Amino acid sequence: MRDLLELRDEIDEIDDQIVKLYEKRMKIAEEVAEYKIHTGKQVFDKKREDEKLAKLTAKAESDFTEHGIYELFEQIMAVSRKRQYQLLTARGLGEDTGFTMVDKLDYANARIVFQGTEGAYSEQAMKTYFGEQCDSYHVDTWKDAMEAIKNKEADYAVLPIENSSAGIVSENYDLMVEYDNYIVGEQIIKIEHALLGLPDAEIKDITSVYSHPQALMQCSEYFDEHKDWEKISVKNTAMAAQKIGYDQKKNQAAIAGSINADIYGLKVLENSIQDNKENSTRFIIVTNRKTYVKNAKKISICFEIPHESGSLYHMLSHFIYNNLNMTRIQSRPVKDKNWEYRFFIDFDGNLEDSAVQNALRGLKAETESFKILGNY
Numbered sequence: 001m002r003d004l005l006e007l008r009d010e011i012d013e014i015d016d017q018i019v020k021l022y023e024k025r026m027k028i029a030e031e032v033a034e035y036k037i038h039t040g041k042q043v044f045d046k047k048r049e050d051e052k053l054a055k056l057t058a059k060a061e062s063d064f065t066e067h068g069i070y071e072l073f074e075q076i077m078a079v080s081r082k083r084q085y086q087l088l089t090a091r092g093l094g095e096d097t098g099f100t101m102v103d104k105l106d107y108a109n110a111r112i113v114f115q116g117t118e119g120a121y122s123e124q125a126m127k128t129y130f131g132e133q134c135d136s137y138h139v140d141t142w143k144d145a146m147e148a149i150k151n152k153e154a155d156y157a158v159l160p161i162e163n164s165s166a167g168i169v170s171e172n173y174d175l176m177v178e179y180d181n182y183i184v185g186e187q188i189i190k191i192e193h194a195l196l197g198l199p200d201a202e203i204k205d206i207t208s209v210y211s212h213p214q215a216l217m218q219c220s221e222y223f224d225e226h227k228d229w230e231k232i233s234v235k236n237t238a239m240a241a242q243k244i245g246y247d248q249k250k251n252q253a254a255i256a257g258s259i260n261a262d263i264y265g266l267k268v269l270e271n272s273i274q275d276n277k278e279n280s281t282r283f284i285i286v287t288n289r290k291t292y293v294k295n296a297k298k299i300s301i302c303f304e305i306p307h308e309s310g311s312l313y314h315m316l317s318h319f320i321y322n323n324l325n326m327t328r329i330q331s332r333p334v335k336d337k338n339w340e341y342r343f344f345i346d347f348d349g350n351l352e353d354s355a356v357q358n359a360l361r362g363l364k365a366e367t368e369s370f371k372i373l374g375n376y
């Protein structure tokens with residue numbers, strides 16, 4: 001048996017050769033980038049890469065090394081592409097994202113739409129973000145709110161996107177893909193649910209509780225104590241409160257913010273009934289224009305990738321290579337494609353940053369569909 005030190009010496013020698021060859025290969029890839037800059041040819045050439053992988057793996061001496069050669073060259077070519085994207089950005093060939101930077105957004109004359117009715121949490125989020133006196137109106141559904149900004153009936157919409165205990169509001173993720181609308185801000189508000197009934201009702205009278213499914217979910221522990229209550233989903237928490245006031249039935253209650261008691265002539269039967277005492281919801285501020293403010297710090301994107309092993313890993317490598325901090329990843333099923341997913345990613349950065357431009361260039365070239373949802 002050969003000595004360990006001797007074996008390691010030999011490995012070191014081979015590694016030195018690999019490094020030299022890698023450097024040499026990278027320099028040529030940089031020349032390829034120059035060629036592509038001059039000719040306008042795309043960086044990513046999947047056909048060429050597939051052919052290379054097939055040729056190189058055919059040279060393998062065993063199944064084991066074949067697998068390794070595949071992985072190794074897949075990586076080498078992925079890095080070579082990333083270097084080429086960098087060079088394109090450095091040459092000022094930033095891809096036009098279509099987004100316009102502004103110093104600040106003018107909210108003074110803005111008209112804002114929210115879903116629900118007076119007293120809705122979206123209204124509260126809106127007032128926190130735009131101020132108590134903002135010019136607003138409400139619609140029945142989130143889709144209506146998206147339509148309103150698409151048709152320029154409103155300048156901004158306020159939509160819930162995620163709750164700290166019940167998780168994402170999936171419909172609004174999907175609507176962000178369906179509509180050419182963009183996120184320009186976000187607002188987190190604390191959500192405290194109350195059980196609201198008629199002024200002469202007592203908890204013992206209640207048999208049916210109306211609310212939005214998200215709110216019903218956020219109070220699941222409270223419902224464990226009242227297993228016999230029927231839970232009925234409606235479009236919005238404030239609409240549930242409105243219904244109780246309208247129906248005038250003593251056995252009906254709503255789960256909504258306690259401010260709805262005054263608005264709809266109801267009584268707070270029990271306060272703070274949500275499972276998580278720190279329960280909060282994050283709302284997004286959406287507009288129809290592709291715009292972002294100069295000091296925006298967060299970018300949201302979404303993309304679809306081929307349903308193949310390693311696809312997501314390769315997409316995430318664009319963040320790592322460009323030293324970008326990813327803060328969230330979420331997946332949603334792609335409509336009409338069973339078991340295929342669209343990914344939503346948030347990361348720190350501004351569309352002006354060259355690292356961001358490098359990563360976005362790579363993601364756009366290597367994903368099947370790609371959208372920048374906003375920089376805010």
Ligand SMILES: C=C(O[C@@H]1C=C(C(=O)O)C=C[C@H]1O)C(=O)O
Nearest residue numbers: 029032043044045048049077080
């Ligand atoms: C270097 C090139 O650019 C990319 C990287 C490749 C590589 O490193 O071998 C191959 C194809 C392209 O996706 C090229 O086009 O040849």
